[in-house]
Amino acid sequence: MTSDAPAAGRPPAERTFFGHPRALATLFLTEMWERFSFYGMRAILVLYLTATVAEDGLGMRDSTANAVYGTYNAMVYLMALPGGWVADRLIGARRCVLWGGIVIACGHYVMAVPTTWSVFAGMTLIVLGTGLLKPNISTMVGDLYDRDSPRRDAGFSLFYMGINLGGFIAPLITGFLGEKVNWHLGFGAAAIGMTFGVIQYVLGGRNLGDAGERPADPLLGADRRRALTRAGVAVVVAVLVVAALAVAGLFTVNTVVNLLTVATVLITVGYFARILVDREISDTERSRMKAYVWLFVFAASFWLIYDQAGSVLNIFAANNIDRHVFGFTFPASWLQSVNPILIIIGAPLFALLWLRLGHRVSTPVKFAVGLVLNGLSFVLMAAAAQAAVGGDLVSPWWLVAVFAIQVAGELSLSPVGLSATTRLAPVKYASQMMGLWFLATAVGDAIGGQVARLAESWPEPVYFLTFGAASVLLGLGAVMFARQIRHLMAGIH
Template sequence: MSSDAPVGARPPAGKTFFGHPRALSTLFLTEMWERFSFYGMRAILVLYLTAAVADGGLDIGESTANAVYGTYNAMVYLMALPGGWVADRLLGARRSVLAGGVVIAAGHYVMAIPTGWSVFAGMALIVVGTGLLKPNISTMVGDLYERDSARRDAGFSIFYMGINLGAFIAPLVTGFLGEKINWHLGFGAAAVGMTFGVIQYVAGRRNLGDAGAHPADPLLGADRRRALTRAGVAAAVLLVALLVLLLAGWFTVDTVVNLLTVLTVLVTLGYFTRILTDREISDTERSRMKAYVWLFLFAAAFWLIYDQAGSVLNIFAADRTDRTVGGFTFPASWLQSVNPILIIIGAPLAAGLWLTLGHRVSTPTKFAVGLVLNGLSFVLMAAAARAAVGGDLVSPWWLVAVYALQVAGELSLSPVGLSATTKLAPVKYASQMLGLWFLATAVGDAVGGQVARLAQSWSQSTYFLTFGLASVVLGLAAVMFTRQIRGLMAGIH
């Protein structure tokens, strides 16, 4: 996906937003409401799936619910690849974002229907819509600035504040409505949030100028017809496959989840194979991509643990923590707001730290720090689980401390990984590498969803300690091989 605006793609002059183009406010609010809907629904999803039917839930086993949650997250990030392609070749970023927002809102409204099937149909729509919106709205933010503009990074920092603001507010609203009143009312609140996002996006379109108005590399004539035909054939094959599964009696939640997990891994393997075997990239670019493979694996291992906050840790919050304050028992999902508020506080501190350290700390070392901190969070969770043995409720401060460690790890790995992705990318694949970085999260979430099944069959302390120590060991191994990885990076720090 291109992040360079064509000549004349600047927004109109006039009022500014914190000293930045007024269009940034439109994109900021769109992203804030999209994240509100995403994290709001995600905060109560597993709790709804596992709740008893008498309590309005689906009474799905924890292992299956955790796998559904992980696969859903994986599909959201996997769809960023075709979503970016649609914008680049067919619709342009602006129309893709609008279409994505409408589809996301529709998905949440479907989930608000009080029936058992609505949650899965709604999630499918949200996956498609997020794939169209998420990567392309970031592209539009980039289009507001010249590539070498000193304000570009600051603009993205403001934009990312919108992400975390929406993620912070969402669980407080949907969690109260879903857990205290009705699950589908919580899903409905997420739908209303995305609707607000779409309305203000349409109302603010005059501020956008030409940013994202046209495809970066449009398909025309026969090429366009050929691409649409292939897409239609792929859709038909998918429908036939689903029909076969249904007629054979294999169309179950577990079967679909397992197939999507395999698909995520195969797409990733195919993507890396395509790049590494491409004869048009130079030996230096190929070497850097080999280094990136290691960073990718480290990132996938990180997200495997980190994104269990909404599944395994969310269930722990519901079942094993004392959430009563002054006679009021606050919803378990409220603890999902801890992560974004810590990111808002910690992101400027992390940015200042990396700026101070400069090149004295390499990218692989920063990844190693992230893995170690992430692993220590699960080691701490093992202690919390041990304290809860026998049905005792533990303080929610255990989870706050766990999330603090995880956020510190995220700030060591995630923004650094995004930067490394752009620096290590072969020229030919520069516009596609952001999608490849999203694949690291997709793989981590897909595999993590399968791993999280073990949380029901193992003792909780054993589960957390095993994977916590595994992450710490992997982080230490990354430190040991830092010199070799830096050598493959061929001059990139």
């Protein structure tokens, strides 16, 4: 039986937000503006990288730009791991969200500076800031509910709608400014959005009660000094590696992308191994972590395909979509708003669906549905690419249909995965587990960035059909093993 009493860290529920704790509104709006900045910049990043120097771009090959894009996304989510650790052991989730938002805003302001180096410097700051903000704001949402409350998935779906409200508005603004006026002006608009997010978070802090106020497992005394020393040494080593690569003439975009891809996979394997062998977690928690490994693989496979919307599909939109409407050629990046608006429409419907179904449909089955739908979207994309063979421009409705199928898959997997992570997490690794969930996106995007290189050398219909079919087959396999995975989840549905 689920208790109606407030969960730990949950403020008194006197005022509600669509039937949920009022604090959800503050977190909803903060994430909305953070996603405005993230998706606004992301919508024009690959287009800027591949634009010619005469068009004020960097003139990269499509394959290199796709890899950079995938690696950037991967690093954004990889940094969620140390971001979760900082919250758990040092300053708490609430302060991490605040400082993360400030660093993200600074990164976008740097990207607004009209020089070549500013883009990569700004991306570095955004990566660091998002690592602090992203996992911890989701953990704070989880703190508003009891661990096994049936309202939990519905709450995360509403929170997810806030993410996509920002994602819908952003490309319309940054895309127009970037493609029609100046790329760096588009990046500047993203900076202003994140600034609004920080201001809103500070003003709405009174609604949060003590959610995220204190570290879950704080480091004290000598342990704290030792951890900070190790972190400092890691930073020095990273700087020395970069310097050595530069001296050796190996500090190129492709070298950095390849090294970061390998590092992402190795860190993932190491982190799972560390949790599974930790003697301080119970046998039940260890069993749940084994189930989580499978969910992680499914999620990484999902994002490998899904997040190519901003790279491979964005370039397809620029080169192969007929964007002429009433004498106006709309920016290719505007099509990046289709996905989030469909999620805004679909999120409440899926929230109601999961609430009605309760525990009758298990988490592994929801993941399987997401994988199958994601694969079918690429199968449809193969048909669109075939229609464009020979240089013909095709209707934008092809991409709208592709995004619609992907959205149904995303709503079956992503908000459910956020919720499952907070329920399956060992107590000791509460915030860090949310970082581990985002690491699934990092692995998917890192490998996906390398896979996306093939889109330049393979025939596009073959590329899309190959990876679409692979996702469908993986989803069907997930259905077959759903019962075993649910058994490992040890009472968590």
